[in-house]
Each structure stands twice: as C-alpha cells, then as structure tokens.
Amino acid sequence: MSETSQTQATQEPSVLTVQDAYGVLLERFPGQVRMDERQGYEGVLIEADSLLDVASFMRDQLGIRYLSSVTGVDNLPNGQLESVYHAFAGLGPALVFKVQVDRDRPEVPSLVSVWPSADFQERESYDLLGIRYIGHPNLQRILTWEGFHGHPLRKDWHEPYYEEELKPFASRHPDGHVYRAEDRNPFGMNLQYPSDFDPHNWTDIAQAAVYQPLQRTALESRLETETMVINLGPQHPSTHGVLRVVMAVDGETVVDLMPVFGYLHRNHEKIGERCTFPQIMPYTDRLDYICSMSTNLAYALAVEKLTGIRPPERAEYIRVIMAELTRIVNHLLAIGFLWNDVGAFFTPVVYAFNERELILDLFEMAAGSRMMCNYVRVGGVFEDLPDGWMEKARRLVYDRLPRFVDEYERLVVQNEIWRARAIGVGVLPAERAIAVGATGPLLRGSGVPYDIRRVEPYSIYDRFDFDVAVRFNGDVYDRFMIRFDEMRQSLRILRQAMEQIPDGPVQTGKKNYTIKVPPGEAYHRIEAPKGELGFYLVSDGRPNPWRYHVRSTSLINLTSLAEMCRGHKIADVVVILGSIDITLGEVDR
Amino acid sequence: MADDLTHPSIKVPAEIQGTVRVATWERFYNWCRSRSVWPMMFGLACCAIEMVAMASSRFDFSRFGMEVMRASPRQADLMIVAGTVTKKMVPQIVRLYNQMAEPRYVLSMGACANGGGPFKEGYSVVSGVDKYIPVDVYVPGCPPTPQALIFGFIQLHRKIEGQTWKDYTWYKNRGHGEEIPLPILGPDLFDPRQIALIEAAAISEQANVEQAAG
Ligand code: SF4
Numbered sequence: 001m002s003e004t005s006q007t008q009a010t011q012e013p014s015v016l017t018v019q020d021a022y023g024v025l026l027e028r029f030p031g032q033v034r035m036d037e038r039q040g041y042e043g044v045l046i047e048a049d050s051l052l053d054v055a056s057f058m059r060d061q062l063g064i065r066y067l068s069s070v071t072g073v074d075n076l077p078n079g080q081l082e083s084v085y086h087a088f089a090g091l092g093p094a095l096v097f098k099v100q101v102d103r104d105r106p107e108v109p110s111l112v113s114v115w116p117s118a119d120f121q122e123r124e125s126y127d128l129l130g131i132r133y134i135g136h137p138n139l140q141r142i143l144t145w146e147g148f149h150g151h152p153l154r155k156d157w158h159e160p161y162y163e164e165e166l167k168p169f170a171s172r173h174p175d176g177h178v179y180r181a182e183d184r185n186p187f188g189m190n191l192q193y194p195s196d197f198d199p200h201n202w203t204d205i206a207q208a209a210v211y212q213p214l215q216r217t218a219l220e221s222r223l224e225t226e227t228m229v230i231n232l233g234p235q236h237p238s239t240h241g242v243l244r245v246v247m248a249v250d251g252e253t254v255v256d257l258m259p260v261f262g263y264l265h266r267n268h269e270k271i272g273e274r275c276t277f278p279q280i281m282p283y284t285d286r287l288d289y290i291c292s293m294s295t296n297l298a299y300a301l302a303v304e305k306l307t308g309i310r311p312p313e314r315a316e317y318i319r320v321i322m323a324e325l326t327r328i329v330n331h332l333l334a335i336g337f338l339w340n341d342v343g344a345f346f347t348p349v350v351y352a353f354n355e356r357e358l359i360l361d362l363f364e365m366a367a368g369s370r371m372m373c374n375y376v377r378v379g380g381v382f383e384d385l386p387d388g389w390m391e392k393a394r395r396l397v398y399d400r401l402p403r404f405v406d407e408y409e410r411l412v413v414q415n416e417i418w419r420a421r422a423i424g425v426g427v428l429p430a431e432r433a434i435a436v437g438a439t440g441p442l443l444r445g446s447g448v449p450y451d452i453r454r455v456e457p458y459s460i461y462d463r464f465d466f467d468v469a470v471r472f473n474g475d476v477y478d479r480f481m482i483r484f485d486e487m488r489q490s491l492r493i494l495r496q497a498m499e500q501i502p503d504g505p506v507q508t509g510k511k512n513y514t515i516k517v518p519p520g521e522a523y524h525r526i527e528a529p530k531g532e533l534g535f536y537l538v539s540d541g542r543p544n545p546w547r548y549h550v551r552s553t554s555l556i557n558l559t560s561l562a563e564m565c566r567g568h569k570i571a572d573v574v575v576i577l578g579s580i581d582i583t584l585g586e587v588d589r
Numbered sequence: 590m591a592d593d594l595t596h597p598s599i600k601v602p603a604e605i606q607g608t609v610r611v612a613t614w615e616r617f618y619n620w621c622r623s624r625s626v627w628p629m630m631f632g633l634a635c636c637a638i639e640m641v642a643m644a645s646s647r648f649d650f651s652r653f654g655m656e657v658m659r660a661s662p663r664q665a666d667l668m669i670v671a672g673t674v675t676k677k678m679v680p681q682i683v684r685l686y687n688q689m690a691e692p693r694y695v696l697s698m699g700a701c702a703n704g705g706g707p708f709k710e711g712y713s714v715v716s717g718v719d720k721y722i723p724v725d726v727y728v729p730g731c732p733p734t735p736q737a738l739i740f741g742f743i744q745l746h747r748k749i750e751g752q753t754w755k756d757y758t759w760y761k762n763r764g765h766g767e768e769i770p771l772p773i774l775g776p777d778l779f780d781p782r783q784i785a786l787i788e789a790a791a792i793s794e795q796a797n798v799e800q801a802a803g
Contacts, residue, residue, distance in 0.1 A: 145774045147774060147776060152712050152713075163710075181710070182716060186786070186790040186793075187783060189715070189716055189720055190714065190716050192777055193775070193777055193790075195794060197787070199779055199781075199787050202775050204775075234678065234681055235681055236660075237630045241633070241634070241637070242633055242634075242678060263675060263681075264633065264672070264678070265675055265713050266675065266711055266713070266714055267710075267711025267712055267713055267714065268708075271708065271710060271711055274710075286635055286707065286708075289634070289638060349641065353645035353646070353647070354646055357645075370734065371635065371639060371732055372732065584634065585635060
C-alpha cells in the first residue's frame with residue numbers, strides 16, 4: 001500500500017463543490033475525462049489508461065480522501081463493462097467517476113495504491129463481473145471460490161435454477177402455477193457444470209489460493225523463527241457468524257492476517273436484479289439482519305432518489321424513530337458480543353437481549369414480524385403505528401432505556417480485566433481509518449467526527465438536535481465507549497421525534513408490486529448503525545433494476561482488520577474483530 | 590416433569606409417590622438423554638440470532654437442559670443448522686457432522702436450512718441441508734420465532750424418547766455412524782457420490798448439442 005496517502009492527507013483540502021471538481025478535471029485532463037452525458041446519469045467518464053493519474057490528482061489536489069464505493073455494471077447491449085466509483089471530499093454529495101472497458105478485455109487499473117479502501121471491493125467486482133483490476137495486490141475471488149465457473153453478475157450468466165430474465169415469472173403470474181426447481185435440474189439440486197468438467201481429475205485450488213498471500217508475507221519477512229498459518233473459523237464461536245480469518249502467526253503473535261469471505265454469500269445482487277423494485281424490500285431485511293429497519297430505509301431512500309417520490313411527513317418521522325431504535329438494538333448487541341469475546345461469557349448478551357426483546361415487541365406490533373420487519377416502503381411505510389404503540393415506546397425511550405444504558409455502562413466499564421484487554425489494543429489512526437474506508441463507530445472512534453446524518457443529511461435528520469459522538473484514541477476501548485455515546489444521542493433524537501410527530505397519511509400513492517422508475521442511476525447512503533450503508537441502483541426504465549449493488553458497511557470496515565491486528569496476540573484478534581462489529585449477512589450478501 | 594417417567598399402567602403406593610418412580614431402564618435412559626441435549630454453538634445466518642434470543646432470558650432454553658452450548662462438535666449432541674447453507678459452507682457443515690459423536694441429532698431451523706428459503710434461486714445456495722446430512726426435525730419460519738423453535742425441541746424430545754436400543758441403528762452397529770463424504774468445491778459444488786451422474790449428464794448434453802447441430 002502506498003505511503004503517500006499518509007503524507008498527502010495532511011494537506012488542507014480545497015473547498016470545491018462537486019460540479020467545480022468535475023470542471024477542474026475536465027480542464028486538467030482534456031481528452032481523458034468527459035462528462036457522462038447519458039440521461040439520468042451523473043459524474044465523469046475516465047479513460048482507463050489515465051485513471052491512476054486522475055485518481056491521484058483527485059486525492060492530492062482536490063482533497064478527495066475517502067473512496068466510498070467501487071462496483072461494476074455490465075452494459076451488455078453495448079458490449080461494455082463499467083467500473084463505477086463514488087468518492088467524497090467531506091461534506092456534500094458524491095463525486096462519481098466511471099471507467100468503461102470492452103467486455104472482451106475488461107482491464108482497469110487498480111486504485112488500491114491510491115485508496116486502500118478499494119481492496120475488497122475491487123476483488124468483489126472482479127469475482128462477480130470479471131473486471132480485472134491491473135496492479136491489485138491480491139486479485140482473487142472473494143465471495144465465490146477460486147475455480148468457480150463464470151462471473152455470476154454478468155447479464156448473460158445464468159444460475160442453475162434459471163427460469164426467466166425478470167420477475168414476475170410467467171409460470172407463476174398471473175395463473176399461479178408452481179413447480180419445484182429441483183425437478184427440472186438433472187442433479188435434483190442447485191448445480192450446473194461446464195461441459196469440459198472432469199470430476200475425476202479435479203484439483204481443489206480453492207484452499208491453496210486462500211493461503212497463498214500469507215505465505216508470501218512469511219517469505220518476505222525472512223523471519224528466523226518459523227511462522228505458522230492457522231485458521232479461525234468459519235465455524236468458531238467468536239467470529240460472529242461464518243467469517244473465516246487466516247493468520248500467519250509467530251508463536252502467539254499475529255504476523256499477518258486475511259479475512260476470507262463468502263461463506264454466507266446468498267446472491268443478493270443477482271436475485272435483486274431479477275426482482276421488481278418493491279420485491280427487493282424483504283431481501284434487504286436479510287442483509288444486516290440485526291438492523292433490518294435501517295436497511296429497509298436505506299433501500300427505500302435510494303429508490304426514492306431515483307424516482308423522486310417523497311414520503312408524507314408522518315412516515316418520515318416513523319422511519320426515523322424505527323431507525324434510531326434499530327441503532328440502539330445494534331449497539332446493545334455489539335457491546336454484549338464484544339464482552340462475550342473478552343470472556344464475560346453470555347451474561348452481558350443476556351442483558352442486551354432483554355432490552356432487545358422489548359424493542360422487538362415494538363417492531364412486531366408495527367410490522368408484524370420481530371426480526372425481518374419489511375416495514376419501510378418506497379414512499380412511506382407499510383402501515384400506521386397501531387394503537388398503544390406510542391405509549392409503549394415512550395415508556396421505553398423516556399424511562400427504561402436511559403436507565404439501562406447507564407447501568408449497562410456501569411456494569412463492566414471499570415472492570416480491570418476489560419480495561420487491560422481493550423485500552424491501547426487495535427489502534428487505528430485517523431489517517432488510516434479514512435484511507436481504508438472505515439465508517440460508523442469505527443471511524444468516529446478514531447477521532448473523525450464524520451456522521452452522514454450531519455454531512456449529507458437525508459430524510460429529516462436536519463431537524464433534530466444531536467451531537468456527533470467522537471472519541472480520539474482509536475482503540476478497542478474507544479470504539480466500545482462510543483456506542484454508549486451514540487445510544488444516548490439516539491435516545492435524544494427519539495425523544496424529539498416522538499414529540500414532533502404529526503398525524504396524517506403514511507404512504508404516498510397506492511400499494512402495488514411494481515413502480516415506475518425512470519432510466520438513470522442513483523447512489524444513496526445512510527448512517528446505518530454499523531457505518532455507511534449505500535445502495536447503488538441503475539435503472540433502464542423497466543420495473544426491475546438493471547444493476548443493484550449494496551455498498552456493504554461490514555465488508556469494507558473489515559479492510560482495516562489486518563493492520564489493526566498485526567503485532568497483537570491471537571486472543572486480541574477476536575476482540576478487535578468484535579469491536580468492528582460486523583454482520584455476516586451484510587459482509588457476504 | 591419427573592412424573593412422565595412412571596408408566597401410566599404402574600401404580601406407585603401413595604405414601605412413596607413423591608420419591609419413587611418406576612420405569613424400564615430404556616425409558617429412564619431416554620428420559621435422561623432427552624433432557625440434556627447439548628447443542629453445538631454454531632450459527633450460519635439470521636436464524637442464529639433468534640437462536641441466541643432463545644438462549645436468553647425471555648425464552649431461556651436452560652429449562653430444557655440445553656444451555657450448555659458446546660463450541661466443539663465432539664461434545665455436542667445436537668446440531669442446530671440455523672441459517673442459509675451456502676455451497677462454500679457445505680463441506681464444513683458435513684465435516685462438523687462427521688465429527689459429532691453418536692447418538693447425534695440435526696435440527697434444521699428456518700426456511701433456508703429446510704429448503705433454500707428466500708435465497709433458493711441464487712447460484713450459491715444449497716436447496717436444503719438435508720441434501721447432504723440427515724435431518725431429524727425441521728422448524729419452518731423465516732426466522733422461526735423462538736416459540737416455534739421450542740416446539741421443535743419438544744418434537745426432538747419426543748423422538749428421542751421414542752427410540753429403542755433395538756432399532757436405532759447406532760446401537761445396533763455399536764460403532765461410529767457412517768462418514769459422509771465431503772462435497773468438493775469444483776467449478777460448482779460436487780458430491781463425490783454423484784460423479785457418475787455428472788458424467789452421464791455431460792454425455793447426454795453432448796448428445797443434445799450434436800443432435801441440435803446435425
Ligand atoms: S430462514 Fe430466513 S431468517 Fe433464517 S437464515 Fe434464512 S433468510 Fe435468514
């Protein structure tokens with residue numbers, strides 16, 4: 001990774017609007033940069049050859065220090081693949097740039113040397129779309145495995161249970177026939193093989209590929225002692241799901257480490273591109289399954305950005321209330337599981353789940369389901385709050401939760417063992433946090449007061465009075481304490497929202513399984529409990545999205561795991577991982 | 590609880606009813622087993638969160654003697670497959686199952702583990718964990734509520750209590766249960782047991798192509 005990011009990042013960023021920035025780029029790189037003229041699109045198109053120059057210029061001269069999202073789009077009709085980037089200078093909207101390459105020779109320079117946050121995202125885009133990022137330090141498949149056939153998100157790639165391009169399928173709608181997909185597959189399962197596959201002579205390359213980058217570091221460091229490669233997960237009680245971490249260790253000390261993903265890869269994006277816009281909503285529940293309300297909200301806001309639909313006032317308030325309650329649930333669990341990892345086995349989790357149950361009762365009352373709420377809709381919410389909901393919620397928000405947060409904090413914070421395990425462990429300095437694309441409590445615990453509710457307010461967050469929590473040491477302890485601060489701020493927002501909420505309708509337009517979406521693209525991000533959660537949508541005017549991408553908070557926050565863990569003991573890896581707070585459903589999608 | 594131990598046809602004298610139970614050895618043995626089913630600490634996806642909720646105080650599965658979640662498959666009696674089974678994860682699940690000691694049970698929790706669930710149509714999701722390992726109890730739901738999971742546990746208890754030494758295969762063979770061959774990550778997941786089928790499919794596809802061409 002480049003060292004320049006550290007020296008340059010200290011420069012004072014010039015204050016430019018996004019439009020000015022595009023102007024500067026067009027002037028500085030004539031012929032290499034041009035505006036994206038397609039209707040409904042924004043940003044600039046950059047020639048692949050000069051991408052690195054332009055990117056360095058953006059970072060060093062324009063102060064664009066944070067590359068948020070990297071993804072790809074398959075423009076099958078004109079034979080091109082497109083690599084799409086969203087970057088931010090600080091305040092305000094995204095600076096969008098794209099590189100278009102031939103589908104037959106999809107080669108784009110890698111931006112990892114400019115913005116390390118591109119690392120996993122470029123791998124994902126390579127894996128699913130087959131865009132080769134030249135110069136990437138470890139361009140391997142990330143969600144599927146090495147050896148998998150094809151690039152699933154290409155429009156001409158079909159899954160084994162493929163039936164039709166777009167939903168609703170003619171076999172089910174409108175006549176309602178059903179058949180089991182297994183019955184039409186020669187293997188009775190979700191399988192297909194390329195015609196040249198010879199099962200007798202298959203060498204399993206998936207595992208060797210996983211270990212390969214670590215063996216390289218072991219060789220490079222020329223340690224005199226022997227380093228050993230060990231696995232943590234995918235089945236391990238402290239990896240918060242099915243994350244796998246491979247580590248090169250020297251005795252107990254971690255020399256290098258690599259998270260391995262894909263054990264919960266559920267093809268969210270491929271399925272999403274087959275669904276109509278409203279049909280995707282229940283799938284978003286299952287992304288970050290602890291915070292389904294916020295994920296719903298993020299998706300609804302993205303579609304609203306694309307269509308221009310505005311929800312009624314009351315719905316806006318309900319959404320904010322739900323999103324902030326979700327934040328409290330998430331932080332309670334994050335804290336509980338983190339203590340679990342340091343050895344306070346299960347008691348803190350039981351405490352957290354107690355309060356979570358009470359909030360879940362509220363969700364169940366409003367949405368009909370405890371966990372998978374599927375409550376927010378494009379242009380509002382599914383139903384108004386039932387009778388008695390507000391009283392119940394008020395009791396919780398005004399009385400019980402503030403007391404509980406204090407008590408929870410008192411319980412363990414002074415504990416000697418906890419402090420020894422947390423203070424000074426897993427330090428992530430502010431510069432690095434920005435460079436690796438950390439967001440949410442991870443970033444704010446490193447001293448960067450960056451909260452999307454403030455820097456690019458969405459919904460009605462600009463009406464509330466709250467502070468952006470920030471702590472400055474960047475260690476496990478600060479990342480943990482900041483969650484208490486944030487819960488208190490959420491309670492503050494909740495109290496204001498509950499006082500201001502007006503009466504009125506909760507949904508614009510009538511309920512339908514499809515909506516009219518104009519052609520174009522939209523990227524919308526929210527401050528989800530774990531960090532920046534973004535949805536990137538491309539529509540070609542049909543009822544189904546042409547491209548549907550989730551900028552996953554947890555995946556990108558994990559980019560920083562390796563550098564936080566190097567030099568620590570194996571037991572600390574578990575604690576550092578816990579302090580990042582990930583949900584595997586969102587990491588792997 | 591202890592009352593179901595004595596068979597209804599047996600009359601225990603009133604004065605010792607509080608302290609004495611009369612049962613066959615087998616019934617007693619199964620009764621003990623069903624009340625100390627140790628689950629493996631193993632979660633795959635969203636359903637695992639409801640499993641943890643089940644372990645917490647509102648639902649509290651220590652009432653069923655199940656709070657001793659084991660992180661090692663060798664100490665566990667029950668594998669709760671809580672979540673989406675992906676192709677990348679299946680070899681690990683089969684391996685964990687192979688490592689569990691007999692008698693062992695599998696409870697498939699949620700739509701995904703039962704049959705693929707909402708993600709069934711996707712390219713890397715297995716259509717049900719029972720394609721690879723035998724399942725004793727299926728609990729429907731997405732996610733099943735903790736109440737549904739409790740019902741599933743009760744069904745499992747019934748099953749255990751109904752087993753006899755005469756017909757439960759493991760007791761008959763007096764050995765370890767059968768090893769299930771690990772599926773392999775090829776161009777797509779493949780099961781070594783299906784190799785013949787894969788080859789046959791390739792040949793018939795070839796024939797189709799040739800027919801179409803000529
Ligand atoms: S059944 Fe539903 S809740 Fe359970 S793992 Fe599958 S998607 Fe998640």
